[in-house]
Amino acid sequence: MHANEPGPRIAIVGGGIGGLAAAAFLHRAGLTATVHEQASALTEVGAGLVLAPNAGRLLRRLGVLGRVTRRAVPLDWGWEFRRWQDGRVLSVEKLKGACERLYGERTYTVHRADLLDAVKSAVPGDRIRLGAKCTAIEPGRDSVLLRFADGSWTEADVVVGADGVHSVVRGAVAEAEPPEYSGLCAFRAIVPAEAVPAFALRRAQTLWLGPGRHFVHYPIADGRAVNVFAAAPAGDFTEESWSAKATIEEFHAEFAGWDARVTDLITAGGTPGRWALLDRAPLPCWSRGRVSLLGDAAHPMFPFFAQGAAQSLEDAAVLARCLADSPDAPDRALKRYEAARIARTTRLQQISHGRRDTNHQPDGPGQRARDEVLAAADPLVANGWIYGHEAEEVPVP
Numbered sequence: 001m002h003a004n005e006p007g008p009r010i011a012i013v014g015g016g017i018g019g020l021a022a023a024a025f026l027h028r029a030g031l032t033a034t035v036h037e038q039a040s041a042l043t044e045v046g047a048g049l050v051l052a053p054n055a056g057r058l059l060r061r062l063g064v065l066g067r068v069t070r071r072a073v074p075l076d077w078g079w080e081f082r083r084w085q086d087g088r089v090l091s092v093e094k095l096k097g098a099c100e101r102l103y104g105e106r107t108y109t110v111h112r113a114d115l116l117d118a119v120k121s122a123v124p125g126d127r128i129r130l131g132a133k134c135t136a137i138e139p140g141r142d143s144v145l146l147r148f149a150d151g152s153w154t155e156a157d158v159v160v161g162a163d164g165v166h167s168v169v170r171g172a173v174a175e176a177e178p179p180e181y182s183g184l185c186a187f188r189a190i191v192p193a194e195a196v197p198a199f200a201l202r203r204a205q206t207l208w209l210g211p212g213r214h215f216v217h218y219p220i221a222d223g224r225a226v227n228v229f230a231a232a233p234a235g236d237f238t239e240e241s242w243s244a245k246a247t248i249e250e251f252h253a254e255f256a257g258w259d260a261r262v263t264d265l266i267t268a269g270g271t272p273g274r275w276a277l278l279d280r281a282p283l284p285c286w287s288r289g290r291v292s293l294l295g296d297a298a299h300p301m302f303p304f305f306a307q308g309a310a311q312s313l314e315d316a317a318v319l320a321r322c323l324a325d326s327p328d329a330p331d332r333a334l335k336r337y338e339a340a341r342i343a344r345t346t347r348l349q350q351i352s353h354g355r356r357d358t359n360h361q362p363d364g365p366g367q368r369a370r371d372e373v374l375a376a377a378d379p380l381v382a383n384g385w386i387y388g389h390e391a392e393e394v395p396v397p
């Protein structure tokens with residue numbers, strides 16, 4: 001297929017948001033890449049995602065932001081922290097107006113499926129190979145062999161592992177260790193707008209902080225539903241799947257005694273999903289020779305800064321820049337890509353991890369100190385290094 005095309009043969013393992021974004025940015029840079037996705041169809045679950053300006057600007061340049069935001073909700077308020085017991089506002093950032101002024105783009109809540117669809121639309125259809133589960137990566141001197149579960153194989157000049165937290169490709173660049181259980185799980189629900197009070201339909205990302213757990217909600221799908229996400233102790237629950245379920249009683253038990261606006265949302269949400277959150281320490285490097293990683297395969301992070309998908313988009317943009325700069329020296333291009341990205345993604349992994357402790361403080365001196373810090377902070381400005389980052393313009397070493 002496409003045997004006479006110029007440029008390196010680039011194989012991307014994984015057709016999630018990161019893998020498709022990599023293919024899209026490479027295509028825009030004039031390079032061709034093939035995405036090998038294990039699933040037989042490209043689908044994303046119907047959960048919500050916060051799209052910060054650093055991600056929005058990249059999607060705009062890719063020409064697909066309009067497609068993402070057709071059913072999105074532009075947020076007027078973000079990081080609205082409230083106290084678990086009585087809903088007292090601890091801190092809130094005003095996004096409307098300020099976000100465009102500071103970072104040139106709004107913050108949206110979007111449906112994951114809409115984001116995946118939009119990114120996919122920027123990839124030529126014949127560049128996506130479905131039902132292709134990669135089982136092994138065998139680097140050679142001048143190329144890399146990829147083996148697949150159906151017995152097929154292919155050869156590439158560059159391999160990018162965008163195969164998520166359980167990455168197979170990761171074993172070719174680092175110790176092949178499985179991720180650890182974090183001891184936390186996420187309860188999830190999508191609640192129809194008719195079932196929720198007006199409070200939950202405000203264009204705000206609301207986070208309720210309490211001892212050992214926190215509870216997040218925001219409107220999605222043009223305001224026709226509310227996305228609920230809550231982090232709580234996992235106990236012995238270890239299933240990591242968008243389709244695993246909990247009972248509504250289990251969800252209620254975790255948030256017993258919380259403000260009625262929280263417990264009412266739990267009731268309205270019906271049977272929730274439940275997802276064990278995995279953990280991995282940051283990698284010291286993620287490129288070796290002609291093989292590299294991207295997105296959750298390289299730097300999985302707790303979703304407490306809502307930056308995982310955004311970072312995979314940034315990775316994709318920088319990877320394309322580096323490979324386009326030196327298509328004939330892929331190993332050098334991949335090292336430059338890693339050098340341009342790793343400090344930033346490591347910092348985001350670390351601060352996302354740190355939010356587990358700050359968000360979950362038991363009532364007492366630590367919680368009061370945290371609340372004072374929150375009250376004094378202006379997250380929109382303090383997080384400028386996240387939202388103002390221009391992945392397509394920062395100097396690449």
Ligand SMILES: Cc1cc2nc3c(=O)[nH]c(=O)nc-3n(C[C@H](O)[C@H](O)[C@H](O)COP(=O)(O)OP(=O)(O)OC[C@H]3O[C@@H](n4cnc5c(N)ncnc54)[C@H](O)[C@@H]3O)c2cc1C
Binds near residue numbers: 165166168229307
């Ligand atoms: C509950 C939750 C809430 C989140 N909220 C946000 C948010 O608000 N904002 C945000 O920016 N991020 C958020 N994230 C993070 C975000 O979802 C991820 O960081 C992002 O989806 C990572 O994309 P990825 O493409 O790297 O990996 P994945 O989405 O995991 O995609 C990996 C792909 O690789 C395929 N694959 C795996 N193994 C193989 C193989 N061997 N061969 C071929 N294909 C393979 C898989 O089928 C999949 O399609 C959240 C995450 C969670 C869990």
